[in-house]
Every structure is written in structure tokens, then in C-alpha cells.
Amino acid sequence: MAVDVDAYYRDLAPMVLRRCRRLLRDEERAVDAMHDTFVNLLRAEDRLRDEAPASLLLRIATRVCLNLLRTERRRPEDRDEAALLAIAAADEPEARSLSRLVVGRLLGREQESTRVMAVLHYVDGLTLEEVGREVGLTAAAVRKRLGGLRRRAAEQAGAASETEVQR
Template sequence: MTVLRGRGVSLSAATEGGERAVSIDVEAYYRRYGPQVLRRCRFLLRDEEKAVDAMHDVFVQLLRYQGALKDAAPSSLLHRIATTVCLNRLRGAKRRPEDREDELVLQIASADDTESRTAARGLLDRLFGRVPASSQDIAVLHLVDGMTLEETAREVGLSVSGVRKRLRALTAVLQELELEAA
């Protein structure tokens, strides 16, 4: 077996049986190309936190498929993976518009002082007073516990479209409440 190292790449070539295994040094790629990948993710997502998460996903993909990858043009490869990861995230966000309310749910859940907690409780009481009780379960399972739509649907015994419909109804009521408060 021949082992070559240098410039962020670790190549191992096994010559028995004519097979050749190529191993990519993902850690070295992360150090060398991480800032470039992060810039690409920032450009596409326009959100620092989402960009950092996407950048990490790029390198997770690299780890996952490193056995099938070639070491030629790593910069282009990482750029292509970053673009795909970010575009998939953007498409997913468009398909799941109910995720936009996650920030408000997080604010309600993380209210620190007594006044904020009281206001949050009041908002939740008004919100859940206008929708079926099962919608409260759906909201908690999906938005607070982080279950996917499919997992939530299985848990409450509805179809995925039924869960989406309930979440849309919750969003509509929440928007009405926000307009009333403004």
C-alpha cells in the first residue's frame, strides 16, 4: 500500500487486485476551505446561524461520501456541495411556511422575566382558545419538540396534510392576534 500526504489531502492507494482507495482528509479540507464554504453559504442563505449550520452540513456530506469522491478540484467540489445544501434548505423553507413561526414560539418559550412570561401565557391562552385542542398537541410536538410533520402525524393519528392544515390554522390565528395587539 502506498500512502501520500500533502496540502490537505491524504491519499492511500492499495494496488492489490487493481483496486485503488482514495481517502480525503476532511479535517484539513475544513481548515483550508471552511471559510470559502461559509462565505458561499452566507451569500445564499443571508443568515449567519443558518450559514454556519449549512457549512457544517457540507462537511458532513463530505464525510459521508468521501469514499466515492475524487480528490480532483476540492474547491469546486465543496462549492457545488455548499450550493446544493443551501438551495435544498431554501426549497425546504418554502415548502414548510409554518416554520417561520418558530422564532415567535422560541420567544414565548424563553421568556425570562415575570412580565414576559405572563404576556406569553396570555398569548398562548388566546391562541389555543380559538383552535381545536388537538392543534395544541400538534404545535407542541412539531414546533417545540422538533418532530417532523410525518412523526407528528403518526403521533396524533392524522395525515401529514391534516397536520399542515392545523399548523396553517394556528399560524392564521397567531397572525390575527399579532394584528390585534399592534
């Protein structure tokens, strides 16, 4: 059965927008990312089947948002805005800032599929089996990949803590 993009937009756009808001934490960028999600759906419309549209759209939205965040991190469009954000972050508790730094560095080094799995499992609360179905892996493979991510996160956190203690 063919994909009805108009019906998906009417029924599922609010869900996609919530995902984009959660990941991007900016209303304007979230709306743009939601629209990009549906543009991507339109581009692939002829190759898709009408099965599990909500999970498909969440996967597309997650990738769109992660790609946007990665692009912005690599090429900030407004250097002054980046400086203002850095100053604003300085008021946050030190541990929270350190955690964000570690998570940003860690996820920036991970494969896109691992980042998607992490968002689906840790942010959206999907089980390992559900994540596996979404990304085309077994639950055991997802468990192994996320276990490696947790180990690397622990190593990064330990290294960052040691650096802070030495200062």
C-alpha cells in the first residue's frame, strides 16, 4: 500500500514536532526540522510501504535533528551567538557543564546509527527489542553497541574528572 504523506502530516506532524523540539530545544529550528522530515519522506515516498509510519517518521526526524546539530557544531553560522551561548552556559553548575561536554564529545565520535540507537533508547524509552526493530539489528546487537557507548562514556567522564581535579 502506498504512503499517504498528506495523511501522515495531518496525523503525525505534532508527534514529529515534539521529537524535534526535544532534540533541538529551539522552536524555530524544530519546526524547520519537522518540515525537513516530511520533505525526506516525500523524496522516498515511492520506495516506502505503509507500515509503522510513526516509527519511520521518528527515525527520520531523529536523523534530521542529529545531522542539524552536527552541522551547527562544525560550522556555527554566527560566532557571536556561539560566544553568547558559552557565556550563558558558564552560569550552570559545573557538573552539568562537564556532563554536556563529555556527552557532546562522546556522541560526536560515534556512528550515526549508534547516536540514533542512544536517542531511541535513552531519550524515547524504547526497549532494546524495539530499538533493534527500528534500526534493523537484533536486541543483542543493540545491547552490545549501547554497552560500548556506556563504557566509552564512563572512560570519558573519568578522564574529564581527572582533568578537572588536576586544575
